[in-house]
Amino acid sequence: MAQQSQSGPVAVAIGRRPEPVHDVAVYAFAGMAPFELGVVVEVFGLARPELAGLLAAPWYGLKVCADRPGTELDAVGGFSLTARYGLDELAAADTVVIPGVPNAFGGVGAAPGRPAGGVSAELVAALRTAHERGARIVSICSGAFALAAAGLLDGREATTHWRYAELLQQRYPSVRVNPDVLYVDNGSVLTSAGSAAGIDLCLHLVRRDHGAKVANSVARRFVVPAHRDGGQAQFIEAAIRPVEEEDDGVARSMQWALDHLSSPLTISVLARAAQMSDRSYLRHFTARNGTSPMRWVVTQRIAASLPLLESPDGSVEEIAVAVGFESAATFRHHFGRVMRTSPTAYRRSFGRGVA
Template structure:
């Protein structure tokens, strides 16, 4: 009987896909013998004159089927809707093509996660009196964002999308980031926002912002990590062919002159790989400099210039990253995990974990651990 039900369900799904090749059906969790779990709805905003890269990142992460995840998922994958101020209207995209969004702002306001991948022109209204500097943000979008936030939705911006969140008042009193090119303008226009131009993204829990275009990948992977754990996020990153977590911030990209790679810098890469193989060992700048066959002073200067962060800050980040898979396992105490990844004490581990992940190791294990009470 169960096999007949499964065959019937599969036949119905195949027929629906065949009959509606243009309109993609909403993802449905099909199970036998139990009630299907609800899909987490993600809505991404599309607008006339948009650059397609940021929209593509959101579609790639949340809208692509993920058969490779198999048994890794403890909950259904995301359902994605592309929304616009006027659903069905043709929207010009940078590059000489157009797209059409089938969903409107009502669907955006009703989603579980809302992503604003940019605004049409962040510099719109520069020089106008306060209150009339629209920044390319429509009143309808502002209202939809406020409605979604009041409902408890998670609100996310990429690049200049932070201007839409700020216009809705969702960043007041919060730390936020945007592309370094817009950071000063965002701070001037919205003085109640604490703009940090140096980071790749900022997670305030229900409101998250990211820097320039590629930082949107980092933030989307961070959301997957929050929702489904490090193993799933790593799998998505592998399919994306990107690192699961990048180190450093925007400082390494701000008007940096392109220069040839010096011969000594080969030692930087060698020392970084050596450090990854010896995370549990005591690591200092002197130890890493010896692995690179460089003086401490030269190593510190070259490492920081190359990576946009200091050697020891990078080491801490790698140790935190290594701890995630261990925390998701039911085996090992926080103290044992801290020692395994090279921290001198559990207290030091908790301090750095909280700074990097904005939560505690215990809370992370409670949220993402498999079989952990």
């Protein structure tokens, strides 16, 4: 049961020492668009009684932080908010989320005390302090400019909203900007593309911390897909063009594939399910989903393996076959690429009753 105090939330259980909650701090600023902030609040700050019995560790504690706590911050849309906490709390959090910056397109020294992109020197210092403490640092959309200003992206691959990608690369040439993905997980430093990609990254964090079943439950309440691979393209042609009749075949083939994951699946097999030629199917699938059919199949098989790994039943070899991989070695290879860990390590972290 969670209990709030001046020093932050703690989990209380009768008969044992209270266990600290994982503190998430999210940055708020004047002029911000509220969507990205709302995503972080929804994922990490909402009470979740539906997770009772699923959590092996306490849920998160959330603090909304600003440069000057208690100051009214005007948001896009004609309303304002006030952050209760300041940058000291942000620097002390376990996970820090920067959902944007005040003016990514602003030049160096665009405002007193604010270098390129409107990132305050105080925020830069807080991010560096948090990172040096071992905190996990996360950005959504233009928030990558704050991480770059703090030097946390030097030599790393990172992403941001596609409209900011070229500017981020120009301003911070030591960052390896990848504009074609939803999010990039570098372990302790993570970046995501704009808006909805922030949902994907936040769910990815929940999956890393609490496992697939918990992340899936949060996704259901959000009414979004439980898992989108971080390597999926940001910009998908189908989002701005009419749905064609052939696209219905693609959708049918995807559902058919989900029902037959353990079977051998090739482009030809999926094209037959869509009643399309191989070449036409590949073109329409990629346009609709922003990824190739076989990469999508691999991602779905990995997603299907997660609840099996969380169960004590079945060896890694048996799970590999159950979700359609040719061998345990192939399963381990793809699992490592998508999840950045091994099936055995994932089971050790999230398995129920697994030593």
